[in-house]
Amino acid sequence: MDQSFLLMLSNLLHLHNHLDPTTTSLLSDTSTATTTATTSPTSPTSLLSSTSAAPLLFFTIASVLSYVASSRPSSSSSTSAAAAAAAPNPATTSSTSDYSVSAFRALSTEHIWAMEAPLRDAQWRSLYGLSYPVFTTVVDKLKPYIALSNLSLPSDYAVAMVLSRLSHGFSAKTLSSRYSLEPYLISKITNMVTRLLATKLYPEFIKIPVSRRRLHETTQAFEELTSLPNMCGAIDGSPVKIRNNSASSYRCRYGFQSVLLQVVADHKKIFWDVCVKAPGGTDDATHLRDSLLYNRLTSGDIVWDKVINVRNHHVRPYIVGDWCYPLLSFLLTPFSPSGSGTSGQNLFDAALMKGRSVVVEAIGLLKGRWRILQDLNVGMNHAPQTIVACCVLHNLCQIAREPEPDLWKEPEESGPPPRVLESEKSDYFFSDNLRQTLADDLHQRLSSR
Numbered sequence: 001m002d003q004s005f006l007l008m009l010s011n012l013l014h015l016h017n018h019l020d021p022t023t024t025s026l027l028s029d030t031s032t033a034t035t036t037a038t039t040s041p042t043s044p045t046s047l048l049s050s051t052s053a054a055p056l057l058f059f060t061i062a063s064v065l066s067y068v069a070s071s072r073p074s075s076s077s078s079t080s081a082a083a084a085a086a087a088p089n090p091a092t093t094s095s096t097s098d099y100s101v102s103a104f105r106a107l108s109t110e111h112i113w114a115m116e117a118p119l120r121d122a123q124w125r126s127l128y129g130l131s132y133p134v135f136t137t138v139v140d141k142l143k144p145y146i147a148l149s150n151l152s153l154p155s156d157y158a159v160a161m162v163l164s165r166l167s168h169g170f171s172a173k174t175l176s177s178r179y180s181l182e183p184y185l186i187s188k189i190t191n192m193v194t195r196l197l198a199t200k201l202y203p204e205f206i207k208i209p210v211s212r213r214r215l216h217e218t219t220q221a222f223e224e225l226t227s228l229p230n231m232c233g234a235i236d237g238s239p240v241k242i243r244n245n246s247a248s249s250y251r252c253r254y255g256f257q258s259v260l261l262q263v264v265a266d267h268k269k270i271f272w273d274v275c276v277k278a279p280g281g282t283d284d285a286t287h288l289r290d291s292l293l294y295n296r297l298t299s300g301d302i303v304w305d306k307v308i309n310v311r312n313h314h315v316r317p318y319i320v321g322d323w324c325y326p327l328l329s330f331l332l333t334p335f336s337p338s339g340s341g342t343s344g345q346n347l348f349d350a351a352l353m354k355g356r357s358v359v360v361e362a363i364g365l366l367k368g369r370w371r372i373l374q375d376l377n378v379g380m381n382h383a384p385q386t387i388v389a390c391c392v393l394h395n396l397c398q399i400a401r402e403p404e405p406d407l408w409k410e411p412e413e414s415g416p417p418p419r420v421l422e423s424e425k426s427d428y429f430f431s432d433n434l435r436q437t438l439a440d441d442l443h444q445r446l447s448s449r
Contacts, residue, residue, distance in 0.1 A: 099178045104157050108132075125403070128160055129167030129369055130393070134400045135160070138197075138393070141204075145196050151189070161186070162193040166390055169371040191382050197389035205395045208272050208302060209233070215306050219317060221267035225358075226351040227442060230308050233264045233272060233319040234359035235331065237284040238367075238410065240276075240387055242376045252280035254411055259376075259383055261363075262287050263391065264319055269362035270398045274391045276384040284324040285418035288331075297330045313437045320352045323417045326424060327431045333417075335435070344443035348435070351442060364407030366394045374408065 112120055112132060121131035128135055136156075143155040151158055165175055165186075172186040179186070209215045209232055222231035239258035242250065252258040258280030264273040275291040288294050296302045304317040318330050323337045334349040335341040341349065367373045370390040378386050420428050 099161075100180070101154065101157050104160060105154075108156065127167075128163040130163070130397055130402055131400070134396055134402065135163070137400075138163075138201075138396065141201060142193065142196050145200055146192070149192060151192075153189070158189050159193060162190050163393075165190060166194075166370045166372045166386075166393070169375060169377070171377045187378070190378065191385075194382065194386045194389035197392045198385040201392050202274075202388065205392050205399070206271055206274055209266065210302065210304060212305060215304060215317060218266050219306065222355055225267060226355040227446065228348075228351050228355065228438060229310065230306065230315050230317050231320060231355050232304070232317040233266055234356045235262065235264045235288070235319050235321040235325065236356065236359040236363060237262045237287055237324075238363045239280040240373050240376055240383070242280075242380065242383055245380060247279070249281045250279040253413075253415065256280075259387070260284075260287050261387055261391075262291060263359060263363065263366075264293070265359040265362040267358055268398055269358055269365060270395050271362065271391050274388055276387050283415070283418065284321075285326050288325060289421075297328075310441050311437050313434060315434065315438070320355050322353075322356060322413060324413060324415050326418050326420065327428055327435070328424065329427050329431045329434065332431065332435050332438075335439070337417075344439045345436075347443050347446065348439035361407060362394070362398075364409065365398075365404055366390060367408035368405040369394060369397060 115123070121133070124130065124132040124135060130138075139156045139159050142159060146155045146158060153161075161175065161179055164170065165172075170178075172183040172190065175181070175186045176183040209218050215232060218232050219230050223229055238261045239252035239254065239256070240261050241256050241258050243257070245257050247257075250257045250259070252260070259276060260278045260280050260282050262273075262275040262277075262284070263271045265271050273293050275287070275293065277290055278287045306317055308315050316330070318332050320332050323333050325331055325333050327333050332352065334352055335345040336349065339346050339349070370393060372378075373387060373390055376383055376386065
């Protein structure tokens with residue numbers, strides 16, 4: 001019997017002695033008990049034959065308590081069983097204790113605000129790729145959509161798990177051992193969160209700079225960087241390595257299987273257009289021509305309300321790219337990749353490539369911060385949305401001015417300039433003339449200083 005039953009029985013015996021003092025005390029000390037045993041032995045029969053109702057009441061209640069005590073497990077054994085059930089398996093302690101819902105909840109709710117902000121955010125970045133305030137922003141924006149999925153896990157825990165995968169490049173199998181979830185469930189949650197990032201948050205955080213204020217800020221910043229007027233962005237492509245696809249069209253110029261990412265970035269290295277529509281073997285010019293951005297720019301769907309006059313030429317906002325892209329009125333490229341042009345042309349090329357450097361650094365930050373893009377380990381059907389989701393997260397980090405990680409370095413690009421399509425010929429001649437005008441103007445301005 002456990003301690004609580006013994007205590008109740010002791011109290012009953014005291015009550016019995018109080019109600020029936022004529023009966024020999026059952027709680028007397030050892031010496032008294034010995035004397036009583038030799039002179040007036042107390043037995044159940046003698047107690048029951050007492051004139052008081054107390055003995056009968058005592059044995060009735062004691063019998064009930066005895067039955068209850070015998071029918072339940074002792075507290076010590078139940079405590080031991082509970083401790084055994086709660087105790088983690090030594091073989092899995094190190095791999096699961098730090099990643100359980102309870103551990104995450106303890107870190108995010110009990111301890112997070114007691115930590116100094118720099119220490120807190122540094123710890124959060126090491127785990128999930130971004131600071132705690134940015135993390136909560138992502139969770140708050142995704143929570144309403146995740147709630148509709150009836151996911152059994154808490155929204156913030158699910159987002160944290162996916163961010164850890166994107167940040168560190170973990171496979172679903174690796175995360176399943178850490179989070180004690182099946183790999184298929186890890187993949188399902190990853191697909192859900194990346195799809196929401198790529199669809200619900202894309203329009204909010206990846207926007208073409210069409211507003212007057214933003215366009216002026218962007219062109220002004222690029223002019224300070226390059227001395228070229230009305231530049232509003234830089235375009236580049238980057239192969240994202242994938243697995244389990246042996247088709248030759250996916251083999252990029254660097255020799256590995258990939259899909260092609262195309263981005264346009266502003267002076268803050270924030271993407272304002274993202275496209276993932278082609279296998280890695282596709283050249284940059286073809287990818288651009290197949291993109292929605294190209295269709296919108298050539299059709300006049302995008303209207304930039306900022307036109308300047310340079311040597312009697314109307315110059316609308318334009319983006320810049322390397323020699324792998326076609327020369328268009330909205331996309332200017334270098335005269336020569338080898339520096340074989342005139343002094344004015346070489347000066348223009350150097351300025352243009354300085355502007356293009358922002359998109360190169362932006363891609364380096366993207367792959368440095370979200371390392372899953374260094375070796376994408378998701379199914380082909382989910383590869384584009386995973387890449388776009390990382391671009392959305394990249395913009396969130398840049399807007400919040402998160403510390404920039406080490407840049408992911410890619411080999412230098414090489415290749416011939418693209419051919420001019422029949423439909424682009426008239427635009428090509430206009431753009432070539434515009435480019436020469438900007439080069440002459442730049443050369444004159446810098447020479448007169």
